[in-house]
């Protein structure tokens with residue numbers, strides 16, 4: 001197949017809150033991108049239609065026709081099998097259960113399509129175009145509403161027996177901890193995600209804690225977000241600083257586990273919550289250093305995701321290109 005700069009692919013990043021589609025060149029340049037809200041609580045047909053509409057708008061914005069696209073990569077949140085092209089389940093998209101998402105998109109858009117987990121896609125994006133360029137052993141984690149992860153071993157995403165590997169957000173940190181969307185208790189993401197941070201803040205506000213957090217949330221407890229808590233912390237708010245440090249502590253506990261299991265060269269940290277920066281990450285690295293094997297901790301570097309919110313869509317596109325190259329006749 002041609003491999004010049006005009007070899008275009010399409011990446012689609014299907015998340016629980018937004019759909020991002022982009023037409024991408026082989027160097028990771030985005031010719032267009034289209035972001036829309038995921039109709040997360042709707043039926044499967046509505047969600048699929050939103051994906052198709054988003055893809056069409058990305059094509060229009062790039063001034064490209066589907067005929068100019070070599071392949072489509074879909075990075076989807078949830079438990080999936082890239083081999084089978086099935087999305088088994090997605091906790092934030094209850095309408096999508098056991099859906100042959102790859103084949104549906106392929107048929108509707110009449111273009112070879114590949115399915116990958118969204119965090120694995122983000123790891124690939126960082127590997128090809130971002131903070132992990134040239135690093136063959138690294139872990140990508142995204143600290144967001146939940147916690148996602150992608151594990152790169154010897155230059156390949158480790159997907160496990162049926163494609164489910166890398167669900168780092170669901171390693172048990174506290175066996176009696178808060179209930180998780182997955183049904184388990186005390187998963188990493190119930191303690192170290194944006195959701196965990198806001199849950200703790202709300203709890204403390206309801207108990208009457210003195211804090212500016214509510215002020216930054218427009219006076220409405222339902223509007224408390226990690227951003228509001230961060231803003232209050234920057235103003236010196238004691239509760240906000242304490243809760244961010246607590247979240248950072250739990251981020252560090254999980255990092256120590258990953259460091260001891262995988263001995264990675266690099267851990268790339270992305271996701272909206274990581275934008276809090278030092279206030280969150282300093283305590284995280286401190287705890288990781290205290291808990292992980294010294295030698296393994298000394299060998300690991302930490303880096304912020306280089307592609308921001310685009311790592312998933314760029315990685316999904318890179319995945320599609322890689323797959324077409326592996327099986328040009330398919």
Ligand SMILES: [Zn+2]
Nearest residue numbers: 170180182187
């Ligand atoms: Zn869980």
